[in-house]
Amino acid sequence: MASSAIKSGTLVSLQDIYPSSPFFKQGASLRVTGKLQEYSVETAVAIVIDGNANLKINTQHLRDLSFRVGSFYQFIGELLIQPDNEAILQARVGRNVDGIDLNLYHQSLQLLRQFQADHLSTT
Amino acid sequence: MDHNHRRRRLYNTHVKLLAFDLLSLSQTPSHSSSDPISFSRKGALLSRAETVGTVTSRDLKPSKFLKFTIDDGTGCVGCVLWLNHLDSPYFARRSPPDVRLIAEAANRFASEIRLGVVARVRGRITSYRGTVQITVSDVVVERDPNAETLHCLECMNLARNCYDASGL
Numbered sequence: 001m002a003s004s005a006i007k008s009g010t011l012v013s014l015q016d017i018y019p020s021s022p023f024f025k026q027g028a029s030l031r032v033t034g035k036l037q038e039y040s041v042e043t044a045v046a047i048v049i050d051g052n053a054n055l056k057i058n059t060q061h062l063r064d065l066s067f068r069v070g071s072f073y074q075f076i077g078e079l080l081i082q083p084d085n086e087a088i089l090q091a092r093v094g095r096n097v098d099g100i101d102l103n104l105y106h107q108s109l110q111l112l113r114q115f116q117a118d119h120l121s122t123t
Numbered sequence: 124m125d126h127n128h129r130r131r132r133l134y135n136t137h138v139k140l141l142a143f144d145l146l147s148l149s150q151t152p153s154h155s156s157s158d159p160i161s162f163s164r165k166g167a168l169l170s171r172a173e174t175v176g177t178v179t180s181r182d183l184k185p186s187k188f189l190k191f192t193i194d195d196g197t198g199c200v201g202c203v204l205w206l207n208h209l210d211s212p213y214f215a216r217r218s219p220p221d222v223r224l225i226a227e228a229a230n231r232f233a234s235e236i237r238l239g240v241v242a243r244v245r246g247r248i249t250s251y252r253g254t255v256q257i258t259v260s261d262v263v264v265e266r267d268p269n270a271e272t273l274h275c276l277e278c279m280n281l282a283r284n285c286y287d288a289s290g291l
Contacts, residue, residue: 006180008142011196031177031196065239072268076177076194093179093239097268108272115279116143116197 009076014053142198175274201256232262
């Protein structure tokens with residue numbers, strides 16, 4: 001089965017993506033969530049924000065997704081770190097998540113990380 | 124509750140598991156070829172699971188099967204939805220109207236599984252080439268943007284308060 005070729009997008013907050021972070025790796029598969037601040041039809045690059053963090057998303061491979069500034073989106077894809085150390089996520093799937101409770105999302109992400117760490121230590 | 128009853132208390136219920144948990148299940152050795160396949164998690168025998176996540180791959184062989192991947196952020200679960208009811212010897216013994224209903228439902232599910240949608244998938248836990256996967260019995264597309272978060276919380280809650288408990 002080809003499932004081994006598809007990597008799971010690790011759940012991260014935009015605040016987790018900065019040069020010295022463990023998630024800041026070339027080709028890392030990530031899932032990010034944020035509000036659309038800017039979108040360029042020519043380059044298909046979107047900029048999403050969450051609090052004071054932002055991330056560029058390459059959306060050229062996405063189909064059936066309309067981009068509205070101010071709406072919330074979630075993307076799964078691979079991180080491309082450019083020579084100037086700026087990162088852009090090459091998205092393979094994306095969806096509009098307007099209505100998402102970001103506070104709950106962040107809290108459950110913290111709980112999940114603890115849960116996975118506990119699970120590893122007991123098996 | 125005696126030992127055997129305790130081991131089977133989660134058998135045949137759709138346990139809600141996160142992908143990393145589901146993928147780490149160990150298949151219990153069967154004593155004969157007629158034993159149903161089961162998997163074990165902290166002493167409990169499991170046969171069915173429910174997973175919720177984003178569809179990140181899709182491979183359709185019309186009238187045969189749809190293979191797809193559900194990514195919930197903790198891992199990728201391979202799923203197979205059989206579409207070969209009308210010419211499968213397994214279904215040949217059942218009444219044709221029933222088989223047609225099952226086949227129609229399966230085809231409806233297959234059309235709903237598209238790249239990027241969030242789906243709640245239930246089915247039997249099976250194994251293919253050494254990797255745990257789900258043989259799908261039903262699919263619901265989740266449009267609520269908080270569905271995955273809620274499923275994650277449910278999985279953690281159930282693991283702590285129900286699935287992990289050894290002395291019931």
